[in-house]
Amino acid sequence: RLCELLxxxxxxxxxxxxxxxxxxxxxxSAEELEMCSLKVLEPRGSPTQCLLQxxxxxxxxxxxxxxxxxxxGHEQACRVLSSAVQDMICITVQPESQVVAEGTQGSLxxxxxxxxxxxxxxxxxxxxxxxxxxxxxxxxxASLAGQPRWYICRVNCGATFTFSRWAHVQVEKxxxxxSASGYCLTMAGLQILRQPRPCRLAEGDTLTLECRAIxxxxxxxxxxxxxxxxxxxxxxxxxxxxxxxxxxxxxxCRVFNLFHEVWSQEVxxxxxxxxxxxxxxxxxxxxxxxxxxxxxxxxSPVPAATDKVALLIGNMHYLHHKQLQxxxxxxxxxxxxxxxxxxxxxxxxxxRKAEMQMAVDEFLLxxxxxxxxxxxxxxxxxxxxxxxxxxxxxxxxxxxxxxxCLCVQRVLREMQxxxxxxxxxxxDMCRKRNLNDDIIPQVGALEVTANIVFGYATCADAEAxxxxxxxxxxxxxxxxxxxxxxxxxKITVLLDKVAEDMGTLEITRGRQALELxxxxxxxxxxxxxxxxxxxxxxxxxxxxxAKAHVLPESRHLRxxxxxxxxxxxxxxxxxxxxxxxxxxxxxKDITNCEARxxxxxxxxxxxxxxxxxxxxxxxxSPLAPVWSLGCPSCCLYSRICGLQKLRxxxxxxxxxxxxxxxxxxxxxxRQRVNVGRPLIAKLNxx
Numbered sequence: 144r145l146c147e148l149l150x151x152x153x154x155x156x157x158x159x160x161x162x163x164x165x166x167x168x169x170x171x172s173a174e175e176l177e178m179c180s181l182k183v184l185e186p187r188g189s190p191t192q193c194l195l196q197x198x199x200x201x202x203x204x205x206x207x208x209x210x211x212x213x214x215x216g217h218e219q220a221c222r223v224l225s226s227a228v229q230d231m232i233c234i235t236v237q238p239e240s241q242v243v244a245e246g247t248q249g250s251l252x253x254x255x256x257x258x259x260x261x262x263x264x265x266x267x268x269x270x271x272x273x274x275x276x277x278x279x280x281x282x283x284x285a286s287l288a289g290q291p292r293w294y295i296c297r298v299n300c301g302a303t304f305t306f307s308r309w310a311h312v313q314v315e316k317x318x319x320x321x322s323a324s325g326y327c328l329t330m331a332g333l334q335i336l337r338q339p340r341p342c343r344l345a346e347g348d349t350l351t352l353e354c355r356a357i358x359x360x361x362x363x364x365x366x367x368x369x370x371x372x373x374x375x376x377x378x379x380x381x382x383x384x385x386x387x388x389x390x391x392x393x394x395x396c397r398v399f400n401l402f403h404e405v406w407s408q409e410v411x412x413x414x415x416x417x418x419x420x421x422x423x424x425x426x427x428x429x430x431x432x433x434x435x436x437x438x439x440x441x442x443s444p445v446p447a448a449t450d451k452v453a454l455l456i457g458n459m460h461y462l463h464h465k466q467l468q469x470x471x472x473x474x475x476x477x478x479x480x481x482x483x484x485x486x487x488x489x490x491x492x493x494x495r496k497a498e499m500q501m502a503v504d505e506f507l508l509x510x511x512x513x514x515x516x517x518x519x520x521x522x523x524x525x526x527x528x529x530x531x532x533x534x535x536x537x538x539x540x541x542x543x544x545x546x547x548c549l550c551v552q553r554v555l556r557e558m559q560x561x562x563x564x565x566x567x568x569x570x571d572m573c574r575k576r577n578l579n580d581d582i583i584p585q586v587g588a589l590e591v592t593a594n595i596v597f598g599y600a601t602c603a604d605a606e607a608x609x610x611x612x613x614x615x616x617x618x619x620x621x622x623x624x625x626x627x628x629x630x631x632x633k634i635t636v637l638l639d640k641v642a643e644d645m646g647t648l649e650i651t652r653g654r655q656a657l658e659l660x661x662x663x664x665x666x667x668x669x670x671x672x673x674x675x676x677x678x679x680x681x682x683x684x685x686x687x688x689a690k691a692h693v694l695p696e697s698r699h700l701r702x703x704x705x706x707x708x709x710x711x712x713x714x715x716x717x718x719x720x721x722x723x724x725x726x727x728x729x730x731k732d733i734t735n736c737e738a739r740x741x742x743x744x745x746x747x748x749x750x751x752x753x754x755x756x757x758x759x760x761x762x763x764s765p766l767a768p769v770w771s772l773g774c775p776s777c778c779l780y781s782r783i784c785g786l787q788k789l790r791x792x793x794x795x796x797x798x799x800x801x802x803x804x805x806x807x808x809x810x811x812x813r814q815r816v817n818v819g820r821p822l823i824a825k826l827n828x829x
Contacts, residue, residue, distance in 0.1 A: 146189040148220045156191040162211040168201055205231075205258045206301040213302075218731055225303045226728065232257035232298055238280075238310035240768050241334040242357070245314050249282040253296035253307045262299045267292055269757060284314045293758050295776055306776030309759055311768045333358035333398055333405045339381075341410040348414075350383040354396035354407045365397045370483060371631055371670070388414050397629070403617075404476070404625055447674040448564055451518075453481050454506040455490040456499065456534070458523030463541045469609035469618035470522035473571065474716065475766055476621060477520055480628045484669050486518065489691055490716045491787065491823065493748070496536040498787050499549050501828035503557075505691070510561040517558055517566030517596070518669075521551075522618065525572030527603060529583045532570055544580040552586045559590045565667045566592075567634060571600040571620045573607050593664040598624075598638045601655045608655055619651055631670045635661045690825045691717055695818035700738075702799050702812045705730045708738040710797065710816065711778075715766055717823040718786040723778040724755075724797060735809070736801035740781045743795050748785035755779045789824040792817055 149155045156179065164170035171179075175197060182188030198208065205224065212220045236254035243249035255261055255278075265275035272280065272294075280294065296307040337355035344350060356362045356379075366376035369392040373381065383390055391414040396407040455478055457470030471492060478490045487509065491502055506519070524535040525548075533548040540547060551568060558566050589595075600607040600620035609618040617625070623644040627637050642657040697711040707728040713721040724738040739755045750763060759767035762782040786793075794817040800809050820827075 144223045145195070145220055146191040148217070148223065149191040150183075150189055156194050158215055159191075159211055160194055162214050163198060163203065163208070166207070169198055169203055169207075171197060204260070206260060209301055209303070213731075221731070222728055232261065232300055232303070232305045234298060234305065234307050236278075237308045238294060238296060240311035241313075243282065243284055243312060243314050244357070245284055247284060249284060249312060249314075251280045251282065251294055251296075251310050251312070252278060253280075253298070254278050255298040255305075257298070258300045260300060264297045264299070266295050266297065282312060293760055308776060309768075311760070333362055333400060333403050335398060335405055335407055338408050339394060339396060339410050341412065343413045343415075344386055345415055346387050347385055350381070350386045350390060350412060350414075352381040352394055352396075352410070352412075353379060354398065355379050356398045356405070358398075358400050358403065362398045362400050365399075367395050367397065367629070368392045370395075370629065372629070386414055390414060399626055447672050450509075450673060451481075451484065451486040451669075452506070452509045453478075453486045453488045453518035453520065454502065455481075455488060455520045456494060456502065456523070457490075457492050457521075458494060458535070458537050460493050461524065461535075461537045461539070463539065464524055464535070467523065467609065469621070470571075471765060473522045473618050473621040474520070476617060476625050477628070478716075480625055481518065481669075483629065485673055486669075489823070491718050492716050493537050493785065494787065495538040496547060496549070498828050499534065499536050501826070502787070502823075503549065503554055505826050505828070507557055507561060510558060510563050517555075517563060517568060519551075519554065519567070520569040520571070522571040522621075525570065525574070526577040526580075527574040528577055528580055531584055531586065532572075532574065532599075533577070534570075534572065542579045544577070545582055545584050550584055550586060552589070553584075555595065556586060556589055559592055563594070565594050565596070565634070565663075567596045567598070569598045569600075569620075569624070571607060571618055574599060574601055574603050574605060576604060591662075593662050594667070595660075595662050596634050596638070597658075597660040598641075599658040599660070602658045605655060608651060610650075619645065619648065619655060620657065623648075623657075628669065631668055633663070633666045633668055635659060635663055637669070691823045693822065693825065694720070695821050699727070700797055700814050700816070702814065704733065704799075704801065704810070704812060706733065706736055706738075706799060706801060706812075708797060708799065712818075712821070714822060715764060715782070718784070720783045720786060720821055721762070721764075722781045722783060722795075725778040729801070732804050733801045734804055736799070737779060739779060739798045739800065741796045741798045743781075743783065744789065744791075744793065746785075746788045746790065747783055748788070749781075749783055754781035756781070786822050786824045787826075787828040789820060792819050793821060793824065794818075 149159060157176070160171050160176060160179075171194070179190040179193040179197075182190050182193050209221065209224050212224060232255055234253060234255045236252055238251040238253050241249065251265075253263065263276055263278055265272040265280045280296070292312050294310045294312060297304050298307070333356050335354060335356045337353055339352040339354050342350070342352075352366070354364065364377055364379055366373045366381045368390075381394070381396075391412050393409050393411055395409040398405050398407065455474045457474040459467045459470045461467075474490050474492065478488045481488050489502070489506065494502060521534050524539075526533050526535070528545070531545075532551040533545055534551065535543060535548050551570065555566060555568065600618070607618070607620065623641045626644065627640050630637055630640075632640070638657065638659045642659065645655070645657050646652070692714070694712045694714055697709065700708045700710060702708070706726060709725045709727050711723050711725070713723070715721060722740055724740060726736050726738060729736050743749050743754070753761065753763040756762050757779060759780055762780050764782055794815065797814050797816055799812045799814075802809050
C-alpha cells in the first residue's frame with residue numbers, strides 16, 4: 144500500500160529517502176537511489192519497495208519511518224503505517240478485575256508485544272495515573288477508600304497506540320463474623336489469583352494443577368474433568384500420581400463461597416505413552432477349554448436427550464409493584480451454567496404480559512419429542528392460588544388477578560403436548576395467596592407422563608427473598624442452586640442437595656425453604672448427553688433458536704471529513720444489547736473527535752443518561768465487568784433494553800462531532816444506520 148502511495152507522487156519515495164537520510168546511517172548513496180529508480184523498468188518493480196528494503200537492512204525502525212512520513216506531510220501514508228503498527232501491537236496479558244483486601248497492596252499487569260520501544264500509561268477512569276508508565280501498576284488501597292475504580296492501560300509506539308481491557312478494582316474491608324450465623328451481606332465476590340495451566344505428560348508422571356483464589360467468606364474448590372466433577376478433588380491443588388491416558392482431558396475448577404461463584408479457565412491435559420513404559424496394562428481374562436476371552440460388562444443405558452432447551456425470564460422493573468434487584472444476576476448466572484451443559488438458552492428481562500406469552504409460544508416451538516425442554520426458570524413477583532402458580536409480568540396492575548398473569552400449569556400442559564422428555568420448572572418467586580383473585584382457572588387435565596419436576600424457591604403460602612449484597616448478588620435460591628447445577632445427578636437428587644444447603648442459612652430459617660414436587664420415574668439429569676434425531680428436525684429447531692441470538696455485524700462508518708468510526712455490538716441478554724462506537728482513524732488536523740449514538744427508537748427502554756458513556760460502569764449495568772471483556776477499549780458505550788418491543792427494524796443515528804486544530808467551534812456530521820432486527824427482536828414478540 145505504501146508503494147502505491149509513494150511510487151508516483153510528488154512527495155514520493157525520493158522525498159522519503161531525503162528525510163530518512165537526515166540520520167547518517169540511513170542515508171542512501173547516488174548509486175542506491177539510481178538502483179531504486181530503475182525498478183520502474185521491471186514488470187512488478189517498485190522504487191519505494193527497494194528503498195524500504197535498504198532502510199530495513201540498516202535497522203530503520205517503524206517509529207523513525209513514521210516520523211519521516213509525518214514530516215513529509217503525507218497524511219494518507221501516515222494512516223496506512225499507523226494502522227499497520229497498531230495491528231502489530233498485541234496485548235498478551237490483560238489486566239484482570241479483582242477484589243483487594245483493605246490494607247494490602249493490589250497490582251494490575253498489562254504486557255504487550257510489538258515494535259521496539261513500546262511505552263505504557265495507566266489511567267484511572269479518564270485521568271492519567273502519575274508515574275504509572277510500566278507494565279505493572281501498584282495500587283494503594285488507602286487511596287480508593289472503599290470505592291470501586293476502573294483502570295485501563297494505553298500501550299504506545301510513537302503516536303500509534305492501543306488500549307487494554309478495563310479492569311475493575313474494589314477494596315473490601317476485612318471483617319470477622321462473631322458467630323457462624325453472622326453472615327456479611329456486603330460480599331464483593333471472589334478473585335482467582337492463580338489459574339491452572341495446560342500440560343503435556345507421559346504415563347506414570349504426576350499431574351499437578353493449581354487454582355488459588357481469595358474471597359470473604361473463604362473460597363471452596365471443586366475440580367472438574369470434561370465438565371464432570373472429580374471425586375475428592377476439593378482443594379486448591381489437584382494432584383494425581385502415576386497418571387494414565389484415562390486422566391487426559393479438559394480440566395477446570397469451580398471456586399465458590401456462600402454468596403458467589405467463579406470458574407477458572409479450562410485447560411487441556413495431554414497424556415501419551417511414557418518412554419519408560421515397557422508393559423501394557425493387563426486385561427482381565429478368563430480361561431475356558433484352553434481359550435482366553437476378554438471379560439466385558441455391558442454398559443448400563445444412559446438416558447439421552449434429543450436436545451436441551453431453557454427459557455429464563457427475570458422481571459425486575461415493575462410499573463406498580465416493588466422493584467427487584469437479583470433477577471438480572473440470577474438469570475445471567477444460570478444461563479452461563481446451562482450453556483456449559485449444552486442447553487440452548489433464551490434469557491429475557493422485564494417482560495409485559497403479551498411479551499411473556501409470546502416468549503413462551505416461541506419457546507414451545509423449540510420443543511419436540513425427547514427434548515429436555517422444561518427448564519423454564521422464572522424470577523420475579525408471583526403467587527399461588529388453588530394449587531396453580533402464576534408469574535406476574537411487569538405491567539400487572541396493583542390489584543392483579545390471574546387474568547393479568549401467566550399460569551405455570553397452562554405452560555406445562557402445552558409442553559406435554561410437545562411430548563418432551565423432561566419438564567423442569569424452577570420458580571424463584573413468592574407463593575403467597577392472592578386475596579384479589581378468587582377465580583379457579585380451568586387449566587385442563589394434565590397427562591401422566593412421569594417426567595415433571597417442580598423446584599419452588601419457597602414453600603406454599605410463603606415468600607421468597609433476595610439479599611442486598613452489592614451490585615453482583617444472587618437471590619437465595621440461585622445462590623445455592625448454582626453450586627450443584629453442574630453435578631451429574633438425577634435432577635431430583637440435585638434439588639434435594641440444594642434444599643439441604645438452603646437449610647443451613649440462618650437468616651432465612653423458618654422463612655424460606657425449597658420445595659420439590661416431582662413424578663420423575665427415570666434417572667434424568669441435566670448432564671445427560673444429546674443424541675439428535677433426524678437432521679431436518681434438529682436443523683429447524685436450531686434455526687428457530689439461532690434467530691433469537693444473532694447480533695448485527697461490526698461495521699466501519701466513513702465520514703466526509705476522513706474520520707473512520709467502528710460500530711460494534713455485544714449481547715447482555717436475549718433482549719438487551721450493548722452498542723459501542725470508537726474512532727479508529729482521523730486526519731491529523733482533526734482534534735476532540737467522538738461518535739455518539741442518537742435518535743434511538745422511542746419504544747425501547749433506553750435511559751439517555753446511560754448512553755454514550757466513556758467507561759462500561761457508567762451504562763447502568765451490574766454485569767458490565769462481564770460483557771465489557773469482549774469490547775475494545777476507548778469507546779462510547781450505550782445499553783439498549785427491551786428489544787422485544789421493536790415493531791420495525793432498529794435504526795439510529797451516529798453523530799460525529801469534531802474540531803479542527805486552531806478552531807473553537809465543533810463541526811458535526813451524521814449518518815443513519817439500520818441494523819435490522821437484532822437478537823430476540825427477530826421473533827416479533829409484538
